[in-house]
Amino acid sequence: GQNIDQPTEMTATEGAIVQINCTYQTSGFNGLFWYQQHAGEAPTFLSYNVLDGLEEKGRFSSFLSRSKGYSYLLLKELQMKDSASYLCAVITRDYKLSFGAGTTVTVRA
């Protein structure tokens, strides 16, 4: 089976930085996605990593280490609208997308 672990909850202050870690043990690896999901809404794409290293996109960055089975999503200059669930998802060998349970980030003023 697939095992994708991420913290359940994180809280941070507006303007701060938060790092959400994701570790995975899956049957093969063809890439890793991060999705943002606001309460009651559909997941929306944030980032995609298939090679080791850091991908930066505005205030959000995502890092991948395939040898360690590890990724993180870095959210900088936090805003209230960043309060949401952040889902780590791995594309496995058979090209299925397996999701972690999600990390709920709460941004406080």
Added chain:
Amino acid sequence: EAGVAQSPRYKIIEKRQSVAFWCNPISGHATLYWYQQILGQGPKLLIQFQNNGVVDDSQLPKDRFSAERLKGVDSTLKIQPAKLEDSAVYLCASSPGTVENYNEQFFGPGTRLTVL
């Protein structure tokens, strides 16, 4: 570009009743997915279509769930009969590529099902 459309947005039924959900993917997207997301969990893949063929339905409870994608466009997901544990959000997603040429998935707003 119009996104993935789903209906209804909300549905409340009693256990043992039947229910159907509809999904219209983004135009031209070859691959369509149905996910079940139980509160507090990540989405779980139920079934995956490529055009009008089933690629993977290994996690679909086939004794009560069925899905079809006629003409390789719209899709319906049916539950018959429903159980209490089927209460969840059912998400439809589509992707422009084939299964092997993996692309980002675009999600619809979901249908929130409550089984009483």
